[in-house]
Amino acid sequence: MALAQWWRGQAREVWDGSQIPSQRGKIAIVTGANSGIGFEVAKRLAERGAHVVLACRSEARGREAENLIVQHLQQLELAVDSKIGKAEFMQVDMGELASIFRQFGVNHIGAFYLTRLLFEWIKKAPAPRVVAVSSLAHRTAKMDFATIASSENARAWGDFSCYASSKMANLLFTYELDRRLKKHAALRHVRAVAAHPGLTHTQIFAKFVVDFAPRVLRWLLLKILFSLPFNSVPVGALPILYVATVESVASGEYFGPDRWGGRVGYPVREISTPASYSEADAKQLWTLSEEIVEGRFDVR
Numbered sequence: 001m002a003l004a005q006w007w008r009g010q011a012r013e014v015w016d017g018s019q020i021p022s023q024r025g026k027i028a029i030v031t032g033a034n035s036g037i038g039f040e041v042a043k044r045l046a047e048r049g050a051h052v053v054l055a056c057r058s059e060a061r062g063r064e065a066e067n068l069i070v071q072h073l074q075q076l077e078l079a080v081d082s083k084i085g086k087a088e089f090m091q092v093d094m095g096e097l098a099s100i101f102r103q104f105g106v107n108h109i110g111a112f113y114l115t116r117l118l119f120e121w122i123k124k125a126p127a128p129r130v131v132a133v134s135s136l137a138h139r140t141a142k143m144d145f146a147t148i149a150s151s152e153n154a155r156a157w158g159d160f161s162c163y164a165s166s167k168m169a170n171l172l173f174t175y176e177l178d179r180r181l182k183k184h185a186a187l188r189h190v191r192a193v194a195a196h197p198g199l200t201h202t203q204i205f206a207k208f209v210v211d212f213a214p215r216v217l218r219w220l221l222l223k224i225l226f227s228l229p230f231n232s233v234p235v236g237a238l239p240i241l242y243v244a245t246v247e248s249v250a251s252g253e254y255f256g257p258d259r260w261g262g263r264v265g266y267p268v269r270e271i272s273t274p275a276s277y278s279e280a281d282a283k284q285l286w287t288l289s290e291e292i293v294e295g296r297f298d299v300r
Contacts, residue, residue, distance in 0.1 A: 014258075014266040017238055020245050023050035028244070029118070030054060031111065034061035037133065037197050040237035041244070043069050047076065048245075055114070057106075104148055107166035112173060112289045116297040123190055130177060131244050132170040132194040134254070136262060139273050141168035145284055169285055170194060171254070171272050176282035178252035180299035187299065191251035193243040194272075198257035198264055199228070200236030231257065231264050242267035 028045045032038035033054035046052045046069055054069075056062035115122070115130055122128045141164040148165070177192040230236075239255045249255070254272050259265035275281070290296050 015238065015242055015246075016266060017044060017234070017241055020044065020048050020241060021247070023048040023245065025049075027051045027053065029114075031114065032056065034058065034065040036233060037200065037237050037240060039065055039068075040233050041240050043072055044237065044241055045244070046073060103162045104166045104169065107163070108169035108173065108285075109289060109292055111170065112297070113293045115177070116293065116295065119297070119299070123187055127189060127191075129191045129193055129244060130174070131240060132174040132192075133240055134170045134174075134194050134196045134272070135163070135167040136196060136198065136256075137164040138167040138171055138196075138276060139164075141165045141275070143168060143172075143275075143281055143285075145288060148288065167196075168273075168276060171276040172278070172282040172285050173289075174254075175252060175277055176279070176286055177299065179279070179282075181251060184300055188251075191249070193249055193251060193253055193255075195239035195243045195255040195267070196262070197236035197239060198231050198262055200231040200233060229264060235264075235266070239267040 023045055026049075028042070028050045030038050030042040030045070030052060033042040033052075034056040042052045042054055042065070052069070054062050054065055056065065111132060122130065137160070140161075142161075143165055171194055174192050174194040181187045181190050181192060236257075239257065243249050243253065243255050254270050255267050256262040256270045257265035258268035262270055286297070
């Protein structure tokens with residue numbers, strides 16, 4: 001009995017998404033919202049009243065996601081309007097960037113460019129947040145700016161190392177944006193935050209196996225992969241929803257699952273790798289990103 005009481009006293013209250021505050025009157029632009037984590041985040045924000053813009057590269061998949069979210073809201077008997085909750089599709093054309101830089105272009109340059117384009121509107125909002133979705137994979141990343149910048153080496157960036165580096169770039173960008181925001185008193189209401197979903201049953205893991213594993217091993221590897229205790233997509237989305245909605249989250253913070261070294265569980269604050277806090281790398285990445293999008297991003 002005493003042991004049970006002690007254990008209950010040690011157990012912390014988990015954040016399972018039921019605590020998401022009302023999002024009425026807020027606009028959320030969710031990239032990659034047609035599937036997986038992005039779709040779940042968009043759906044949950046719409047449930048809580050946000051006007052959600054689904055930013056997707058494919059019009060067909062974007063429209064399908066929009067219809068699914070609208071149907072979901074109707075099943076919950078929530079009015080589908082801008083006061084209660086709305087989801088609408090916006091096509092994002094990455095064009096040449098996506099083909100040349102592959103995952104780095106989509107995962108980092110796309111986010112950098114979109115934030116730059118929207119920054120004048122972001123800073124006018126009462127309590128805006130720029131949320132980056134990173135990954136456990138950033139722990140293995142070794143940034144090679146020469147390779148990133150060279151379209152001739154793009155093929156070498158089509159594997160897991162490209163994905164890991166793009167997720168490191170998400171953190172370098174977030175922390176550098178946070179530092180630049182804090183230099184201006186008028187911008188300290190803007191929060192730059194990051195989160196990762198841990199190990200989650202999404203299409204991306206299967207895609208890596210199909211794309212890069214030897215054909216004779218694919219079936220076995222997929223069988224092993226999907227037998228592991230991964231997060232479900234709704235649980236994997238929780239750290240992203242946490243940093244996007246919880247008032248106590250501060251700019252520059254990073255959240256992920258609370259168990260197995262950040263692999264599964266409920267949101268908790270994390271410290272990312274020392275390399276992700278490199279100001280020199282962050283400044284180099286910022287300059288390179290400006291060169292790629294052919295425009296300065298001045299935070300002021």
